[in-house]
Amino acid sequence: MANQDRRDLLRDAAIHVLAREGGRGLTHRAVDAEAGVPGGTAKNYFPAREALLRAVAERCLELYRGAVPASPPGDPAELAARFEALLRDAAGPGRARLLAYLELQAESARRPWLAEILDPIAAGDFTGFELAQRAAGLPVTRESAALVTLALHGALPHLLSDGPDTLAAAGLDDPGAFVRGVLRAAYPGAAL
Structure with a gap:
C-alpha cells in the first residue's frame, strides 16, 4: 500500500x-x-x-471540496433538489463525516489552529450556496442567502440525532418539504 x-x-x-x-x-x-x-x-x-x-x-x-457540484443549478426546483440531497446525504451516507466534522468544530472552540483548518468548510457553504441561489435565478441578497445557509446548517444536528418528534416539529421528517419551505421563506413567490 x-x-x-x-x-x-x-x-x-x-x-x-x-x-x-x-x-x-x-x-x-x-x-x-x-x-x-x-x-x-x-x-x-x-x-x-x-x-x-x-x-x-x-x-x-478534502472530502468537502470533493463534494462540491461542478455545474450550477439551472432553476429553483433543481436548487431545492440539490439542497434536499445534501440533507439526505448528511442523514445517510455522509453521516460519519458530518458527525466527525461537528466533533471537530466543538474541539476547535478550544484549539484555534483547528478552527483555521475547518473555517473554509462553513465559509465555502456561505459562498457556494449564495452562488447556487443566484444561478437558480432567485432574487438573492446576502441576507437571504445567509438565511438559507444557516437554516440548512441548523437542520444538520437534528438530522443526525434523528429524534422523530424533533424532526417532525422542524419539518425535517420530509427534507424536501423542509428545503422548499426554507426557500419560500427566503424568497416568497419563488417557483419551486
Missing part, C-alpha cells in the same frame, strides 16, 4: 472513530483497529493527538 493510500486509510478510519466515539474516543489504538492495521501504525503517521486531529480536519476539508 502506497504511503498516501495508508494515510488516507488512517484518516478515513479516524473519521469513523470520531463519529462513533466522540473526541475522547479518538485514540491512535482505536484508529489502528478501525483501519485494520498493525498497532502503532497511526502513531507512526500522526505521532501526537494534535497531529491526528489535524489529519482528520484536513481530510474532512
